[in-house]
Amino acid sequence: EARAWQRLFAEAAAVLDGSGGPGPGRIDAALIRSVVPYGRTAATPPAPSAVQVSASSGDSYGGMVISRPSRALALAETLVHEFQHSKLAALLHLFPLLDDDREERYYAPWRADPRHLTGLLHGAYAFTGVAGFWRDRLAQARDEPGTGTRGAWHTGGHADGAGHADGAGHADGAGHGDRAAHDDRWTGDQASPSERWTGEPPDGWAGAGADRDADTRGDLAADVAAYHFALRRLQSRLVVRTLLTSGRLTAQGRALVSGLAATLDGWLREPVPPAALARARTAALLHRTEWRLRNIAAPPSPTAPTPDPPRFRTDRAFWPDLRTHAFASAPTAPRTPDEHLAAGDPATALAGYADLLADHPTEPHALAGWIVARATLDPGRASRRMLARPEQTQPQPSG
Numbered sequence: 001e002a003r004a005w006q007r008l009f010a011e012a013a014a015v016l017d018g019s020g021g022p023g024p025g026r027i028d029a030a031l032i033r034s035v036v037p038y039g040r041t042a043a044t045p046p047a048p049s050a051v052q053v054s055a056s057s058g059d060s061y062g063g064m065v066i067s068r069p070s071r072a073l074a075l076a077e078t079l080v081h082e083f084q085h086s087k088l089a090a091l092l093h094l095f096p097l098l099d100d101d102r103e104e105r106y107y108a109p110w111r112a113d114p115r116h117l118t119g120l121l122h123g124a125y126a127f128t129g130v131a132g133f134w135r136d137r138l139a140q141a142r143d144e145p146g147t148g149t150r151g152a153w154h155t156g157g158h159a160d161g162a163g164h165a166d167g168a169g170h171a172d173g174a175g176h177g178d179r180a181a182h183d184d185r186w187t188g189d190q191a192s193p194s195e196r197w198t199g200e201p202p203d204g205w206a207g208a209g210a211d212r213d214a215d216t217r218g219d220l221a222a223d224v225a226a227y228h229f230a231l232r233r234l235q236s237r238l239v240v241r242t243l244l245t246s247g248r249l250t251a252q253g254r255a256l257v258s259g260l261a262a263t264l265d266g267w268l269r270e271p272v273p274p275a276a277l278a279r280a281r282t283a284a285l286l287h288r289t290e291w292r293l294r295n296i297a298a299p300p301s302p303t304a305p306t307p308d309p310p311r312f313r314t315d316r317a318f319w320p321d322l323r324t325h326a327f328a329s330a331p332t333a334p335r336t337p338d339e340h341l342a343a344g345d346p347a348t349a350l351a352g353y354a355d356l357l358a359d360h361p362t363e364p365h366a367l368a369g370w371i372v373a374r375a376t377l378d379p380g381r382a383s384r385r386m387l388a389r390p391e392q393t394q395p396q397p398s399g
Contacts, residue, residue: 008068
């Protein structure tokens with residue numbers, strides 16, 4: 001196990017060394033002071049492809065706890081993520097960046113539960129770094145000889161642009177993108193592990209694991225990198241907006257978060273292949289929609305005003321985010337409603353979700369998919385209202 005860690009860390013360091021000079025999402029692996037392995041004491045059975053658990057502490061600069069993956073790319077992304085937490089924790093020891101009442105009421109695009117402002121700041125900082133990491137991977141894939149999509153960024157790529165800086169954006173409606181966010185594991189006073197997946201589609205996703213030639217593998221790597229870059233820049237910008245409008249940042253905190261906003265706004269103007277961008281936008285909508293269905297209590301009637309702050313469900317619990325990382329690549333032979341939605345076929349997805357809802361009309365995962373698929377097919381005012389307040393939706397399983 002120790003030899004496996006040494007080999008994998010060296011490979012991850014090589015990935016990071018290929019990113020170029022200093023910049024968001026770039027680190028010198030020599031700055032990592034310690035990595036404490038989590039959950040494994042032997043090299044067998046084989047490690048999963050992705051990091052399942054990682055954590056860091058504000059009192060241990062450059063130190064982190066990580067479960068060993070089998071892929072260097074997954075470890076490199078996690079090293080970037082955790083080191084972002086370490087850097088921000090050091091700043092928080094030096095300067096007061098925000099006035100946090102510690103009330104957990106904000107939406108985080110990478111968490112299942114409501115969070116507070118300190119974690120919100122950590123999440124924005126960490127995932128801006130993650131977006132930068134995938135931006136570098138995308139640039140490498142774009143310039144890689146033999147990659148079939150090499151020219152797509154110049155001829156068919158789309159940018160989110162300033163109009164989409166708020167991304168999932170318009171899902172929040174009436175300014176309620178500003179009601180939401182926090183980090184995925186660092187609460188500001190302790191480290192708590194979280195599950196995360198990076199790299200390739202999970203086992204069982206249609207088309208995953210198929211034999212591919214080198215060019216096809218290169219195209220898949222480019223597509224995955226484009227998706228993660230598009231998703232994380234979008235989600236991070238939404239969280240940054242929440243912070244900037246919270247009224248609780250200090251002068252130093254506002255300077256820091258304004259810098260993140262400037263970086264992300266520039267990235268949102270960079271072109272991304274349209275298929276990857278579409279999946280990223282859909283995944284962002286799906287997460288926020290399911291989060292509200294599982295966390296926000298529905299009003300007593302569809303016409304009742306939404307409380308401010310919102311009233312949370314008393315029965316809310318952890319739920320696995322099955323879509324965010326599964327949408328990283330388009331399935332080649334879609335079977336399930338989620339797969340059809342990821343493949344860009346919302347009509348078939350809508351029918352599949354309706355079948356699921358016929359037996360369980362309020363099941364949050366299926367209902368979130370139904371709402372997003374319907375809104376994709378009919379992007380009018382009614383759909384925007386439904387996306388903004390999905391907890392008020394009365395589904396019509398017929399579609």
